[in-house]
Amino acid sequence: MINLKFSDKKSYDVIVVGGGIIGCSVAYYLAKEKIKVLVLEKDTVGSHASSGAAGMLGIHSEHFINPSFRKACLQSRTLYASLSPVFKEQYGIDIEYEQSGIMMLACSEKEKKDFVRRYALDHEVQWHEPVQVKTMMPALKGDIKGGVFCPLDGQVSVGRVCASFYQGALAHGAEIKEHAEVTGFIRHKNRVTGVQAKNAQYQCAHIVLAAGPWTGLLSEKLGLHIPIQPVRGQILIFQMQKRFVTFPVFLGESGFYMVPKPDGYLYAGTTMEHVGFREKSTQKAIQKISKGVMTWFPGIGDLPFKGAWAGLRPGTPDGLPVIGPAKGIKGLWLAAGHFRRGILLAPYTGQQIARHLFGGKPHSDQ
Ligand SMILES: Cc1cc2nc3c(=O)[nH]c(=O)nc-3n(C[C@H](O)[C@H](O)[C@H](O)COP(=O)(O)OP(=O)(O)OC[C@H]3O[C@@H](n4cnc5c(N)ncnc54)[C@H](O)[C@@H]3O)c2cc1C
Numbered sequence: 001m002i003n004l005k006f007s008d009k010k011s012y013d014v015i016v017v018g019g020g021i022i023g024c025s026v027a028y029y030l031a032k033e034k035i036k037v038l039v040l041e042k043d044t045v046g047s048h049a050s051s052g053a054a055g056m057l058g059i060h061s062e063h064f065i066n067p068s069f070r071k072a073c074l075q076s077r078t079l080y081a082s083l084s085p086v087f088k089e090q091y092g093i094d095i096e097y098e099q100s101g102i103m104m105l106a107c108s109e110k111e112k113k114d115f116v117r118r119y120a121l122d123h124e125v126q127w128h129e130p131v132q133v134k135t136m137m138p139a140l141k142g143d144i145k146g147g148v149f150c151p152l153d154g155q156v157s158v159g160r161v162c163a164s165f166y167q168g169a170l171a172h173g174a175e176i177k178e179h180a181e182v183t184g185f186i187r188h189k190n191r192v193t194g195v196q197a198k199n200a201q202y203q204c205a206h207i208v209l210a211a212g213p214w215t216g217l218l219s220e221k222l223g224l225h226i227p228i229q230p231v232r233g234q235i236l237i238f239q240m241q242k243r244f245v246t247f248p249v250f251l252g253e254s255g256f257y258m259v260p261k262p263d264g265y266l267y268a269g270t271t272m273e274h275v276g277f278r279e280k281s282t283q284k285a286i287q288k289i290s291k292g293v294m295t296w297f298p299g300i301g302d303l304p305f306k307g308a309w310a311g312l313r314p315g316t317p318d319g320l321p322v323i324g325p326a327k328g329i330k331g332l333w334l335a336a337g338h339f340r341r342g343i344l345l346a347p348y349t350g351q352q353i354a355r356h357l358f359g360g361k362p363h364s365d366q
Contacts, residue, residue: 011203012038012175014357015195016210017182017218021050021158021342022335023210024165025350031172033354038204039174040197042181042214046162048279049212049311049342054235054259054267055158056248057344058102060125060150069320073341076348080156083347087164091171095160096262100247102153105133105144105296107252112145114253125150139244139299155248155259158343165350182211185222191330192222208333208353209326213277213314215336222329226322228337230312232273234285238266238303245297256292258300266303268293281308315339323349324356333357 014030016023019041030037039045057077059070084097106112119125126149133147134140170176179198186194186201194203209215213230238244244266248259259267271285286308294300316322316337326332335349 010038011194012036013204014038014206014208015040015202015204016208017195018042018209018211018214018336019045019166019176019178020048020210020212021046021162021165021346022212022338022349023208024050024162024169025346026208026210026335026353027169027174027176027350028165028172029350029354030357031169031174033358034173035354035358037169037174038202039169039176040180040182040195040202041176041178044178045166045176046159049233049313050162051159052235052309052311053158053233053343054248054257054269055155055161055261055343056102056257056259057154057156058150058248059153059344060102060104060119060122060148066320072348073344076345077153079347079351080154083164084156087160087168091164091167093160093164093167095164096157097154098156098262099152099154101149101151102155103128103133103136103247103249104148104150105140105249105252106146106148107144107254107296109145111252115146115148119148124152137245137249139297141298142296144296153248155261156343157261157263161343161346165346182218187222187329190328192332204331206331206333206357208335208357210335212336212338212342213312215314215322215334219326219334222326222332224326224329226326226334226336227317228322229274229315230277231315231339232275232278232310233270233313233340234273234281234289234308234310235267235269236286236289236308237306238268238300239306240264240266240303244299244303251292251296254292256289258293258297265306266300268300277312279310279312281310285310313339314342321345321349323352 013036184196216228219226321338
């Protein structure tokens with residue numbers, strides 16, 4: 001490791017900047033490999049997009065950009081199935097992993113045609129006619145054209161996943177500091193050698209930027225241009241008496257969805273807003289989402305409304321995350337830009353970074 005003259009002599013193999021679900025997963029997989037890790041989080045762990053996202057593990061519910069991305073999503077979904085019992089047993093946390101399936105409704109003839117064409121060769125999904133769809137979802141009203149159901153997709157509870165990675169990282173020896181904003185980087189020639197945080201400097205051999213939508217701003221401090229932009233998404237939360245729907249459902253291409261959570265809440269989303277770093281929910285979105293979901297599920301109007309939540313997705317121009325070494329600066333790694341798939345891809349990302357950073361294969365798949 002590079003030797004530097006710091007007043008604070010603490011040094012680490014890896015410093016992870018950002019304690020969202022991605023940073024916590026990276027820390028977990030690295031610490032499991034006995035790597036000396038420090039996570040620096042400007043606020044509290046899992047307090048931004050990773051606190052209230054819908055938690056869907058949806059492989060089919062959104063367009064696929066390329067086959068290797070699809071493979072990564074499949075791998076990560078599988079990892080969740082094996083992580084769930086490990087987290088329960090080792091840290092006493094139930095991440096509420098459910099392989100409930102996810103339904104995508106065809107709300108028009110055009111959507112029906114598109115879905116049939118798009119999923120023709122996909123063996124994981126099943127086409128359901130309107131009668132079957134309505135039997136599966138009695139709360140659904142109106143002239144639906146059918147639905148694509150993927151029984152292998154599912155969901156988790158996001159806060160619990162974050163807490164598990166966090167606890168797991170600590171248990172394996174990682175250090176995590178909250179309210180520790182990284183304000184700059186220390187470099188020696190063309191290599192990063194440490195970070196400047198609020199009240200301290202830390203030295204390290206590698207830095208992983210996992211700062212979600214803030215990654216672009218941070219990378220500018222290093223003279224890099226990583227085009228990650230915040231895209232606000234909002235969710236409404238209703239209280240269900242019994243499960244209003246029993247699995248997550250997308251309302252065609254409208255952008256609206258509903259996710260029944262095991263704790264009795266029903267999440268209804270969402271919006272895609274380019275409004276900078278403004279993270280608050282708005283009245284306009286509350287009305288838009290309510291109207292959108294009530295078009296097909298009018299009974300939602302009878303459920304008690306419990307509140308609204310907004311988060312910033314880390315968006316990239318091509319919709320793909322940036323996972324791996326940064327070009328041009330030695331020791332710098334990126335794990336960011338997961339956009340609408342950060343929850344799904346968290347285990348995969350942590351595992352990949354651990355695998356590539358030290359050239360080793362993690363000892364186990366959990
Ligand atoms: C409405 C909504 C619904 C969603 N639903 C799903 C879903 O169903 N399935 C799915 O897979 N994904 C979903 N997502 C996307 C998912 O939430 C994100 O992709 C994921 O949370 C990104 O995680 P992250 O750790 O990269 O970012 P974040 O959670 O934003 O974490 C980044 C962290 O870095 C910290 N940070 C920033 N700058 C600094 C600094 N200078 N120093 C120290 N720390 C810093 C921040 O404080 C933050 O805690 C949804 C998102 C939204 C908004």
